[in-house]
Amino acid sequence: MQSSTATAGTAGVPYRPQVAAHFASLEVQNHAARLGMWLFLATEILLFAGLFVIYANYRFLFPEAFALASRELNLNMGTFNTLLLITSSFTAAMAVHYAKEAKNKQVVLMFVLTILMALGFLVVKYFEYSHKFHEHQLPGPYYAFPGLTLPGASAYFTIYFLSTGLHAFHVIIGMIVLGWVTLKAMRNEFSHYNYTAVELGSMYWHLVDLVWIFLFPMLYLI
Amino acid sequence: MSPSSSIAAEPGAVPAPDEHHEHHPSYLVDGTTVKSWLLTLDHKRIGVMYLIWVLLFFLIGGIYALVVRLELLTPGPTIIDAMTYNRAFTMHGVVMIFLFMIPAIPGAFGNFMLPLMLGAKDVAFPRLNLLSLYLLLTGAVIAIWGMINGGMDTGWTFYTPYSTHTTTTVAPILFGAFIIGFSSIATGLNFIVTTHTMRAPGITWFKMPLFVWAMYATACIQVLATPVLGLVLLLVVGEHLFHFGIFDPAMGGDPVLFQHLFWFYSHPAVYIMVLPAFGVMSEVVAAFSRKNIFGYRAVAFSSLGIAFVGFFAWGHHMFVSGQSTFNAGVFAVLTMLVGVFTAIKVFNWVGTVYKGAVDFKTPFAYFCGFLYFTVFGGMTGVAFATASLDVPWHDTYFVVAHFHFIMVGATIMAFMAAIHYWFPKMFGKMYHEGWGLVSAALIILGFNATFIPQFLLGNAGMPRRYYEYPERFQTLNVASTAGASLLAFGFLISAIYLTYALVYGRRAASNPWRSKGYEWMTESPPPTHNFVGPQPTYPEEPHFYVEPKKAEVPDAV
Numbered sequence: 151m152q153s154s155t156a157t158a159g160t161a162g163v164p165y166r167p168q169v170a171a172h173f174a175s176l177e178v179q180n181h182a183a184r185l186g187m188w189l190f191l192a193t194e195i196l197l198f199a200g201l202f203v204i205y206a207n208y209r210f211l212f213p214e215a216f217a218l219a220s221r222e223l224n225l226n227m228g229t230f231n232t233l234l235l236i237t238s239s240f241t242a243a244m245a246v247h248y249a250k251e252a253k254n255k256q257v258v259l260m261f262v263l264t265i266l267m268a269l270g271f272l273v274v275k276y277f278e279y280s281h282k283f284h285e286h287q288l289p290g291p292y293y294a295f296p297g298l299t300l301p302g303a304s305a306y307f308t309i310y311f312l313s314t315g316l317h318a319f320h321v322i323i324g325m326i327v328l329g330w331v332t333l334k335a336m337r338n339e340f341s342h343y344n345y346t347a348v349e350l351g352s353m354y355w356h357l358v359d360l361v362w363i364f365l366f367p368m369l370y371l372i
Numbered sequence: 373m374s375p376s377s378s379i380a381a382e383p384g385a386v387p388a389p390d391e392h393h394e395h396h397p398s399y400l401v402d403g404t405t406v407k408s409w410l411l412t413l414d415h416k417r418i419g420v421m422y423l424i425w426v427l428l429f430f431l432i433g434g435i436y437a438l439v440v441r442l443e444l445l446t447p448g449p450t451i452i453d454a455m456t457y458n459r460a461f462t463m464h465g466v467v468m469i470f471l472f473m474i475p476a477i478p479g480a481f482g483n484f485m486l487p488l489m490l491g492a493k494d495v496a497f498p499r500l501n502l503l504s505l506y507l508l509l510t511g512a513v514i515a516i517w518g519m520i521n522g523g524m525d526t527g528w529t530f531y532t533p534y535s536t537h538t539t540t541t542v543a544p545i546l547f548g549a550f551i552i553g554f555s556s557i558a559t560g561l562n563f564i565v566t567t568h569t570m571r572a573p574g575i576t577w578f579k580m581p582l583f584v585w586a587m588y589a590t591a592c593i594q595v596l597a598t599p600v601l602g603l604v605l606l607l608v609v610g611e612h613l614f615h616f617g618i619f620d621p622a623m624g625g626d627p628v629l630f631q632h633l634f635w636f637y638s639h640p641a642v643y644i645m646v647l648p649a650f651g652v653m654s655e656v657v658a659a660f661s662r663k664n665i666f667g668y669r670a671v672a673f674s675s676l677g678i679a680f681v682g683f684f685a686w687g688h689h690m691f692v693s694g695q696s697t698f699n700a701g702v703f704a705v706l707t708m709l710v711g712v713f714t715a716i717k718v719f720n721w722v723g724t725v726y727k728g729a730v731d732f733k734t735p736f737a738y739f740c741g742f743l744y745f746t747v748f749g750g751m752t753g754v755a756f757a758t759a760s761l762d763v764p765w766h767d768t769y770f771v772v773a774h775f776h777f778i779m780v781g782a783t784i785m786a787f788m789a790a791i792h793y794w795f796p797k798m799f800g801k802m803y804h805e806g807w808g809l810v811s812a813a814l815i816i817l818g819f820n821a822t823f824i825p826q827f828l829l830g831n832a833g834m835p836r837r838y839y840e841y842p843e844r845f846q847t848l849n850v851a852s853t854a855g856a857s858l859l860a861f862g863f864l865i866s867a868i869y870l871t872y873a874l875v876y877g878r879r880a881a882s883n884p885w886r887s888k889g890y891e892w893m894t895e896s897p898p899p900t901h902n903f904v905g906p907q908p909t910y911p912e913e914p915h916f917y918v919e920p921k922k923a924e925v926p927d928a929v
Contacts, residue, residue, distance in 0.1 A: 200603035290616035
């Protein structure tokens with residue numbers, strides 16, 4: 151790919167980001183940003199890993215209640231949401247591809263699609279949650295579902311709301327991050343000199359997707 | 373070594389004609405408004421602000437400690453009621469651990485020294501660095517607000533189900549600790565990335581100063597362990613406010629699960645506190661023995677070894693929680709491995725001092741205390757790792773004395789050594805050496821007088837955290853309280869002569885210790901961008917001292 155010519159879709163010469171004074175070069179600065187993001191994602195995974203440990207512990211303590219309680223979730227909605235998130239991860243990855251080619255309009259398009267699918271995910275989540283509230287399938291002392299009275303069922307719904315709630319919080323954060331990167335793309339900022347923000351934003355979105363890939367079988371399938 | 377790397381601007385020197393362009397003010401005077409300090413992105417100023425805050429937190433935690441010790445002067449009620457006593461020891465633990473021990477050395481000296489030691493102009497993410505400081509302060513404000521509005525009586529370990537049922541204000545204090553966790557993660561992340569990407573040309577991994585290695589290992593623990601604590605603290609807050617029952621056995625919850633998750637952080641956290649101390653001491657011992665560090669690679673790798681093994685040792689906190697004998701055995705062996713890596717360090721430090729030209733200055737006095745506390749505290753740690761010994765000592769004053777020796781003793785020694793060793797670098801002033809030695813002697817003596825009686829108390833069966841005790845324990849408790857007073861007096865002397873030195877101290881030379889540490893290759897105090905003129909080159913390993921006899925020859929510079 152040519153280094154200095156503007157590709158179709160950009161306005162004029164590709165935007166060159168400024169190197170912060172304490173970095174030796176743009177390469178080093180981007181390397182630092184990527185490494186920082188990977189470390190941050192590692193902390194996020196460990197945060198959720200704590201929840202997975204809690205899930206494993208209670209599944210071991212109450213195997214029957216957990217098996218039955220997981221049947222109470224809406225598998226269709228869960229599957230639909232999984233498809234939405236996987237697709238949104240694809241569009242986020244495509245945004246990185248376009249950013250490298252300085253096709254900022256496509257970057258905007260891809261991220262808008264991603265954010266819309268994230269919104270769709272939250273809407274489905276809202277219907278799932280309201281159904282659970284209606285059925286009193288709620289955490290801890292608020293659990294009053296007559297259909298399943300085994301001990302441990304309330305623990306299942308505690309974990310369900312904790313983990314999906316924490317995940318939904320990350321979805322919202324992800325939407326804000328991607329929205330911010332979209333604004334930068336609208337300003338034609340990205341080219342092969344500078345696509346770190348797109349890359350890191352997408353990486354965060356892949357984490358949100360990845361966590362769901364674990365949560366979905368853990369809560370809905372097994 | 374580059375001869376021109378340190379051109380001290382002496383006050384009497386003839387000003388250059390175009391002074392405005394040639395003169396590089398030190399970071400201390402480059403911008404004097406309050407805003408230029410509070411919103412600074414300079415790692416050195418952030419380090420100094422950390423230093424001020426952790427000293428304040430140390431004072432708060434120390435006052436709580438004195439209140440607890442005074443209360444225990446007599447077997448019955450002495451100065452406060454039982455509930456206030458519970459709140460006091462809880463807050464002593466929370467403040468000292470989360471607001472002093474964990475951020476102290478990385479925040480103050482890590483921030484200041486790490487970029488200097490790597491020949492960098494700043495840390496990789498200066499804004500994140502500033503954010504980290506303000507997160508610490510936000511968490512501290514929330515926690516202290518909770519302290520004033522009711523306090524907490526659970527002990528700093530927040531064990532469930534008690535912490536979910538107590539009527540004291542658990543939520544703000546735990547939430548404060550949660551935010552402080554973010555600060556810790558941010559600092560660790562920043563240091564890892566800085567070490568990877570900001571090393572000056574010439575500084576390879578095995579030419580990094582040992583303090584950097586120690587900070588790197590610490591940062592790995594901070595990044596990998598703290599998120600788990602964050603999650604479990606949030607769960608306890610939720611549990612306390614909404615009674616989810618996830619850790620409450622009355623509702624089918626599992627309180628031992630809390631202990632696992634809590635110690636998965638809090639045991640590695642011990643190494644977050646003590647590894648930076650090891651790093652400081654590796655610098656100090658080489659500088660004041662005037663000898664190349666013995667076994668550089670072994671010391672460097674043992675830091676990573678401690679960081680690694682530290683993650684597999686949490687189960688020794690649960691020998692009496694109904695854990696299987698097999699688990700206890702596994703955790704016992706894994707815990708003892710920490711002792712192996714620590715011993716590697718200790719032997720190498722001793723090997724460094726051996727036949728060195730020891731310059732017995734204040735930092736070296738603290739090194740001696742440190743070595744003693746580390747070995748004594750470490751050996752009792754190995755004893756605790758033995759499940760059969762842990763059971764009778766569990767939750768007695770023996771535990772209290774042990775972790776104060778290894779965590780607090782070692783870290784305080786290193787913190788004080790770091791203040792004295794780097795004082796000229798940070799502030800460009802010299803303190804009074806005689807008072808430094810007096811204060812070091814008092815602190816080391818006071819520490820022993822405080823905690824050796826507690827070893828004896830614990831061995832005799834006095835449980836920790838009790839408000840009243842049988843009369844036969846009184847003599848030792850009085851001895852311990854007297855020791856605590858001596859300790860406080862020692863710190864008071866330090867505070868006085870260091871503050872005096874800050875204002876009236878004589879001007880320090882660029883490298884008053886003739887240290888070979890990389891951080892001394894710039895002016896004292898350093899200019900805003902750390903180096904004036906061409907960047908220093910690094911042809912030698914750090915701590916590269918010539919033979920003691922040759923060192924007597926004045927520097928060729």
